[in-house]
Amino acid sequence: MSKFITFEGMDGAGKSTHLNWFADAFRQRGLDVVVTREPGGTKLGEQLREMLLNQSMSIGTEALLMFAARLEHVEQVIKPSLGMGKWVISDRFSDASFAYQGSGRGLDWSKLKQLEEWVHGDLQPDLTLFFDVPVEVARQRLASNVSLDRFEQEQVEFFERVREGYHRRIRENPQRYVVIDGAQTMNEVKLILEKIVISL
Numbered sequence: 001m002s003k004f005i006t007f008e009g010m011d012g013a014g015k016s017t018h019l020n021w022f023a024d025a026f027r028q029r030g031l032d033v034v035v036t037r038e039p040g041g042t043k044l045g046e047q048l049r050e051m052l053l054n055q056s057m058s059i060g061t062e063a064l065l066m067f068a069a070r071l072e073h074v075e076q077v078i079k080p081s082l083g084m085g086k087w088v089i090s091d092r093f094s095d096a097s098f099a100y101q102g103s104g105r106g107l108d109w110s111k112l113k114q115l116e117e118w119v120h121g122d123l124q125p126d127l128t129l130f131f132d133v134p135v136e137v138a139r140q141r142l143a144s145n146v147s148l149d150r151f152e153q154e155q156v157e158f159f160e161r162v163r164e165g166y167h168r169r170i171r172e173n174p175q176r177y178v179v180i181d182g183a184q185t186m187n188e189v190k191l192i193l194e195k196i197v198i199s200l
C-alpha cells in the first residue's frame with residue numbers, strides 16, 4: 001500500500017536535513033519513493049514558489065497562490081504517484097498554509113478550510129512528522145544563512161503564531177501526526193525517525 005507522508009515545522013526545524021535519508025531508508029527496503037516539496041513540486045509550482053518566497057503580496061494572494069501550486073502538485077505528482085503504488089514524501093503540505101497564512105498572517109481558517117476541501121478534499125497525508133522547535137532554536141539555526149526568504153525574515157512573534165498554528169492543527173486531528181522534538185541533536189532526531197521507518 002502506498003503512503004503519503006509529509007514533513008512539517010517552522011523554518012529551521014530540521015525537515016530538509018532528514019528528508020532525503022528518510023526516503024532512502026524506504027528505497028533500501030525496496031519501495032519506490034517520490035520526494036517532493038511545497039510550495040513547488042511541479043514546473044509551475046516551482047515558479048509560484050519563487051514568487052511566494054520573494055515578492056510581497058496581499059495575504060489572500062499568498063494563500064491562493066499556495067493552494068494553486070498545491071492543486072498542480074496534487075494532480076500532477078501526488079495522486080498519480082500514489083496511484084502507481086509509489087510512496088510520496090513531501091517537505092510541507094497544507095498544514096503549513098494553516099500555520100503560516102492562517103495563524104502567522106491572520107487569514108481566516110474557514111477560508112483555508114474551503115481551499116483545502118477544494119484542492120484535496122479527498123486526500124490527506126497518511127502521516128505527518130511535525131518537527132517542533134522553540135522559535136529561538138529555529139532562528140539560531142537560520143542565523144548563518146546568507147540570504148533569508150520573505151518568511152524567514154519575519155519576526156519572533158510571527159513564528160510563535162506559526163508554531164501555535166501547527167499545534168492547533170494537530171489538536172484538530174491528532175491521529176495523523178507524530179510530534180518530534182526537533183531541538184534534540186541531529187543524531188537523536190535520526191534515531192527517532194529510524195524507529196518510525198521500522199514501524200511503517
Ligand SMILES: Nc1ncnc2c1ncn2[C@@H]1O[C@H](COP(=O)(O)OP(=O)(O)OP(=O)(O)O)[C@@H](O)[C@H]1O
Nearest residue numbers: 010011012013014015016017141182184185186189
Ligand atoms: N537537530 C539539529 N541540531 C542542530 N542543528 C540542526 C538540527 N537539525 C537541523 N539543523 C541545522 O539547522 C539548519 C536548518 O535545518 P533544515 O534546513 O533542515 O530546516 P528546515 O526545517 O528544512 O527549514 P526550512 O523550512 O527553512 O527549509 C541547517 O543548517 C541544519 O544543518
Ligand SMILES: [Mg+2]
Nearest residue numbers: 015016017091
Ligand atoms: Mg527545508
